Amino acid sequence: MSAIDFFAVTPGGGEAHQKILRAPMQFDLLHIAPLVALAHLLGVIAACHAILNTRTSQGAVAWAVSLVAMPYLTLVPYLFLGRSKFQGYADARRLENESLRTQAHPHAWDEHDSSAGYPTDALGHQLVRSLTHLGGMPFLPGNSVRTLVNGEATFAAILEAIDQARSYIIVQFFIVRDDALGEMLKDALLAKAAQGVRIYFLYDSIGSFDLPHRYVTTLRAAGVEVHPFATHRRFVNRFQLNFRNHRKIVSVDGERAFVGGHNVGVEYLGAKPPLSPWRDTHIEVRGPVIASIQFVFTEDWYWATQTLPSFEMPAYEPNGEGMHCIVMPTGPADKQETCSLFFVEAINAARERIWITTPYLVPDEAVFAALRLAVLRGVDVRILIPSRRDHYVVFEASKLYAYDSVRAGIRIFRYRPGFLHQKVVLIDNVAAAVGSANLDNRSFRLNFEIMVLTVDRGFAAEVEAMLLSDFAQAYEIDRSEYRQAPAFRRVTMHVARLFAPIL
Structure with missing residues (x-):
């Protein structure tokens, strides 16, 4: 049955x-x-x-x-x-940095501190005092700084400096790719390692997650000291992705240093069609402020390896006609929210104009309030952002912040030719900052960044000319960008802004 x-x-x-x-x-x-x-x-x-x-x-x-x-x-x-306050890590990092400063003071900073000189005359005593206390670095005189516009100029200068290295090379990038540009950098470092030049190479473990193991092993086999930067020493932090080292630093023999927005990848040379031509800016620095830049690298290297790199700091050569520079290192281990406060102080210092270029416009309330107050003071406030996107959620959130900015009287421009990735701040006609920090919460609170502020009318004029060329290739937006967007797109913008704390 x-x-x-x-x-x-x-x-x-x-x-x-x-x-x-x-x-x-x-x-x-x-x-x-x-x-x-x-x-x-x-x-x-x-x-x-x-x-x-x-x-x-x-x-x-x-x-x-x-x-x-x-x-x-x-x-x-x-x-x-999830976490944007990494207390255990921050405390450990801060203690190590304080210990490192007492063990390996990079420069007789106090002897050459120019904080009471030209920077004070140009920016005011209060701003100079706040910046030096905020970043823990002094203004140093006797420097020369020049802009490197876009990838070809930047990497031509970097590879030339590496080729001329005699003693040591420092390399630090957020992203390193094993592509044509990555191979050029690797070959250049291998050639110098064969000549006995000491090389220290630091890359971010998240930003360079797809860097092949063979790339690293090849460098190590040649004697290059290569290490990833990571914040997960303890298992409890094993899965944290928030805290990234976004700095880009190259220094050769303490004589030439490079800081800016470029990473190592062919897209930074404009070889990624959806986003090309890529618009970015680096600076080449010569002079005693390189000691400050190298010390920032030393702190990162010490955290990653628990060892101190062996290289000489540049000798101080007095030069009354040189540029006055201060290095502003920022990160989640700082006692203050250094990056956000740096932008607030830079904006508050402006009396005639404050021009900012950034790929991501997701400011916090403090920075947005400073921008609005600058407008009320009669300052020419302009922000240049991309017209093309590389991150969908950030781009949609930026549209809403752009709309709020325009309503507040801030002039927002979109760069037409390709993706805009440069991070530049121009204050009046006296100072300009170039580095790795974006105008977003990730740079303000989650990433390790570096900015170099130069107080010099000649350099400010050079940056002004560069930005005027960029603005000439941009269009100014108005409220219609938001108001005329389809309803579903406006909803998307508002939803995207909910993620602002981690964008």
């Missing part, structure tokens, strides 16, 4: 069949219910952690609500991206 015949002829067979069919469903519910309860319990625990460890109240509220309401969707992202 078949099962069907059995249920057909057995009294109550239909009811028994229904019980058998319900059994798997009940079995599944018995197993799913505890998993759901566990997910919500973990969500509540993670929400408490977010409240205690997220820097901003907006970010804490956003994470807490989403973790309690939708733990199945948000627990894993929180594991990787």
Whole structure:
């Protein structure tokens, strides 16, 4: 007799069949219910952690609500991206930096400090005081700085300097790719290593996640000291992706240093068609301020390796006609939110104009308030941003911030030819800063950045000419960019802005 015949002829067979069919469903519910309860319990625990460890109240509220309401969707992202206040790491990093400053003071800074000289006359005593205390670095005189516009000029100068190296080379980038440009850099370093030049190479483990192991092993086999920068020494931090070293530093023999927005990849030479031509800026620095730049690298190297690199600091050569520069290193281990405060002070210092170029416009409230107040003072406030996107969520959030900026009287321009990646600040006609920091929360609070502020009318004029050329290739936006956008696009902008604390 078949099962069907059995249920057909057995009294109550239909009811028994229904019980058998319900059994798997009940079995599944018995197993799913505890998993759901566990997910919500973990969500509540993670929400408490977010409240205690997220820097901003907006970010804490956003994470807490989403973790309690939708733990199945948000627990894993929180594991990787949740914390923006890395207290244990920050304390360890800060203690190591303070110890390092006492062990390996890079320069007789106090003897050559120019903070009471020309920078004070040009920017004011209060601004100079706040910047030197904020970054822990002094203004140093006797430097020369020149702009390197776009990738070809930047890497031509870097590779030329490497080719002329006699003693040591420092290389640090956020992104290093194993492409044509990466091969050029590797070959140049291998050639100098064969000549006995000491080489220290630091790359970010997240930014360079796809760098092949063979690239690193080839350099190490030749005697190059290569290490990734990571913030997960302890297992509890193993999955953290938020805290990245976004600095780009090259220094050769303490004589020439390079800082700016370029990474190592062919896209930075304009070889990535959707975004090309790539617009970026680096600077070449000569003079005693290289000691400050190299010390920033030393702090990062010491954190990554627990060893001090062996290289000489540049000798100080007094030159009253040189440029006055200060290095501003910023990062999540700082006692203050150094990067955000640096932008606030730079904006507050402006009396005639403040021009900023940035690929990402996601300012915090302090920076946005400073920009609006500058407009009220009658300052010419301009921000140049891309017209093409490389990160969808950031680009959509930037549109809403651009709309709010225009409503406040801030002039927003979009660069037409290709993707704009440069990070430049021009203050009146006396000072300009170039480096790696963007106008977004990630640079303000999550990334390690470096900016070099130069107080010199000649250099400011050089930067002004460069930016005027950029503005000539841009168009100014108005409120219609937001108002005429389709309804679904406006909703997308508002949703994207919810992620501002981690953008």
